[in-house]
Amino acid sequence: MSRFDHRKYTPIQPIHKPDRRWPNRVIEAAPQWCSVDLRDGNQALIEPMSPEQKLEMFEMLVDVGFKQIEIGFPAASQTDFDFVRKLITEQRIPDDVTIQVLTQARKPLIERTYESLKGASRAIVHVYNSTSTVQREQVFKMSREQIKQIAVDGATWVGEGAARQPETDWQFQYSPESFTGTEVDYAVEVCNAVIDVWQPTSDKKCIINLPATVEVATPNVYADQIEWFCEQVSRRDSVIVSLHTHNDRGCGVAASELGVLAGADRVEGTLLGNGERTGNMDIVTMGMNMYSAGVDPELDFSHMDRIINVVEKCTQLKVHPRHPYAGELVFAAFSGSHQDAINKCLAQYQEGETWEVAYLPIDPRDLGRNYQQVIRINSQSGKGGVAYVLEQEHAIKMPRWLQVDFSPVVQVFAEDCESEVTADQIVSLFEKTYIEPDNAIALKSYQVNRESGLDAMQAVLVANHAEHPIQGEGRGVLEAFVSGLNRHTQHDIVIIEYDEHTLGHDDASEAIAYVQVSVNAQRVCGVGRSRDILGATFIAILNALARAENINAMRLSA
Numbered sequence: 264m265s266r267f268d269h270r271k272y273t274p275i276q277p278i279h280k281p282d283r284r285w286p287n288r289v290i291e292a293a294p295q296w297c298s299v300d301l302r303d304g305n306q307a308l309i310e311p312m313s314p315e316q317k318l319e320m321f322e323m324l325v326d327v328g329f330k331q332i333e334i335g336f337p338a339a340s341q342t343d344f345d346f347v348r349k350l351i352t353e354q355r356i357p358d359d360v361t362i363q364v365l366t367q368a369r370k371p372l373i374e375r376t377y378e379s380l381k382g383a384s385r386a387i388v389h390v391y392n393s394t395s396t397v398q399r400e401q402v403f404k405m406s407r408e409q410i411k412q413i414a415v416d417g418a419t420w421v422g423e424g425a426a427r428q429p430e431t432d433w434q435f436q437y438s439p440e441s442f443t444g445t446e447v448d449y450a451v452e453v454c455n456a457v458i459d460v461w462q463p464t465s466d467k468k469c470i471i472n473l474p475a476t477v478e479v480a481t482p483n484v485y486a487d488q489i490e491w492f493c494e495q496v497s498r499r500d501s502v503i504v505s506l507h508t509h510n511d512r513g514c515g516v517a518a519s520e521l522g523v524l525a526g527a528d529r530v531e532g533t534l535l536g537n538g539e540r541t542g543n544m545d546i547v548t549m550g551m552n553m554y555s556a557g558v559d560p561e562l563d564f565s566h567m568d569r570i571i572n573v574v575e576k577c578t579q580l581k582v583h584p585r586h587p588y589a590g591e592l593v594f595a596a597f598s599g600s601h602q603d604a605i606n607k608c609l610a611q612y613q614e615g616e617t618w619e620v621a622y623l624p625i626d627p628r629d630l631g632r633n634y635q636q637v638i639r640i641n642s643q644s645g646k647g648g649v650a651y652v653l654e655q656e657h658a659i660k661m662p663r664w665l666q667v668d669f670s671p672v673v674q675v676f677a678e679d680c681e682s683e684v685t686a687d688q689i690v691s692l693f694e695k696t697y698i699e700p701d702n703a704i705a706l707k708s709y710q711v712n713r714e715s716g717l718d719a720m721q722a723v724l725v726a727n728h729a730e731h732p733i734q735g736e737g738r739g740v741l742e743a744f745v746s747g748l749n750r751h752t753q754h755d756i757v758i759i760e761y762d763e764h765t766l767g768h769d770d771a772s773e774a775i776a777y778v779q780v781s782v783n784a785q786r787v788c789g790v791g792r793s794r795d796i797l798g799a800t801f802i803a804i805l806n807a808l809a810r811a812e813n814i815n816a817m818r819l820s821a
């Protein structure tokens with residue numbers, strides 16, 4: 264018998280709410296954000312953060328723009344207690360930032376919590392107890408009334424503690440922990456009892472935080488619960504409804520997004536989603552989802568690499584390379600058709616316009632990334648990507664016919680090395696293929712005379728350590744050069760395509776010339792580089808000829 268048996272599990276029963284309104288809404292403004300990196304994030308770590316790490320994280324959260332930060336569970340450990348004290352006594356809390364601390368609904372813990380907060384100018388005291396059926400029946404082994412009483416007692420002790428320290432501007436927060444596993448009418452009943460104790464007003468609101476402590480259903484079920492709660496809770500205009508979702512089913516962000524549509528005012532989460540088990544809902548993703556829809560998240564993620572660096576350092580967990588908006592690979596395109604589309608869209612994009620670039624939901628530069636990291640080359644890449652890399656990294660603007668010619672060269676190389684091909688490897692492949700082919704024929708000197716519209720040219724070529732003087736005529740220098748080559752080599756060389764540009768912007772810049780020639784009916788490309796554009800073109804033709812000779816083992820005749 265397999266142990267893999269889904270009949271062991273039962274689905275969560277959604278609430279009946281045919282009048283739901285949230286599906287017709289869109290998010291148009293940022294919710295109040297609260298970072299719980301230093302509490303829920305911290306409590307889930309293999310090694311909780313050191314005081315130095317906590318401070319570094321706190322300062323980064325402030326810089327990102329959080330106005331509410333849950334800084335710990337001061338009654339739980341001396342480290343957390345001391346950290347709260349440090350922030351307060353060293354006056355490290357900016358005037359527009361409110362610290363929040365968590366406590367169980369137990370009197371000694373609440374008293375210790377207030378002790379940690381002495382001297383704070385403002386603080387949110389967050390008290391919780393579990394209300395779900397599983398916790399009531401199996402953990403606490405208490406009735407609904409008894410569980411409600413824990414909440415009411417907790418709220419009372421929180422109120423009393425605040426009254427003893429009137430110098431601080433207090434706000435109270437209550438979480439019916441495991442809300443999503445709680446009958447929603449019972450959750451409202453418990454929260455209303457807490458609200459009755461605290462007597463909030465529209466000027467002095469309390470926060471009711473509704474956690475998906477463990478994510479157990481699709482996000483629409485959570486949204487229905489939130490909308491229903493918002494309709495039923497007492498003193499709605501005096502209550503800030505807050506969300507706290509986890510990611511057990513991979514929908515933590517979606518649940519918070521739908522919860523906001525359903526009427527919530529506030530969202531708790533962590534940067535990049537660290538937290539218990541699969542993590543807390545990721546505020547970077549939710550904020551950037553808003554940003555990419557043209558809504559100001561009121562958080563600044565422009566220095567994403569700093570955020571990643573601090574989060575990785577403090578959590579000792581690596582950010583996944585495919586993590587939304589932040590991962591190393593999320594703006595990288597390896598596949599040919601994606602590169603082609605990105606390349607074409609970026610070429611048309613003008614600074615200041617609405618962003619519409621295929622395959623790039625946002626402009627990577629907004630997060631401190633650059634376009635160089637966008638197009639990356641492996642065996643799945645196409646000509647556009649390779650051309651993009653050469654242009655970005657080395658100012659080489661291959662004409663389309665050369666892109667077509669070069670792409671298979673890179674592909675074979677990528678297949679052979681079975682890994683990503685770097686920009687340096689691409690440029691050296693390019694040089695080896697077109698600029699420095701084996702048995703290259705060098706241009707030692709040349710001279711052009713123009714008389715009555717006819718160019719006569721003489722040049723000295725060097726191949727296999729021997730000099731080869733050539734001379735030719737034509738209605739243009741290139742024709743004259745090719746006629747000299749044809750005469751000397753007995754080949755039939757015809758220029759099919761030609762392009763050139765400078766590699767820089769000053770007089771000292773080199774020119775680069777690209778040619779496609781037919782050598783005895785075989786098409787072959789060559790590239791030449793020189794301070795002199797004419798010389799660059801002759802070199803390009805000679806390199807094409809050398810490549811044709813290599814292919815056919817022909818040799819320049821004496």
Ligand SMILES: CC(=O)SCCNC(=O)CCNC(=O)[C@H](O)C(C)(C)COP(=O)(O)OP(=O)(O)OC[C@H]1O[C@@H](n2cnc3c(N)ncnc32)[C@H](O)[C@@H]1OP(=O)(O)O
Nearest residue numbers: 306336338339340366367368369391392393403413440476
């Ligand atoms: C979903 C969440 O993330 S909630 C936050 C969870 N975070 C943490 O727990 C991290 C910090 N916690 C701790 O370090 C410890 O739990 C402490 C120091 C706070 C308390 O430790 P202990 O006193 O050993 O108690 P413990 O946490 O094991 O709790 C068990 C007891 O408290 C009761 N309890 C648990 N939670 C609560 C609560 N929120 N309110 C009231 N009582 C509670 C339990 O019923 C149990 O009672 P019992 O001893 O009579 O059976």
Ligand SMILES: CC(C)C(=O)C(=O)O
Nearest residue numbers: 391438440441474476
């Ligand atoms: C204390 C509460 C808000 C919590 O962390 C949770 O339920 O996940």
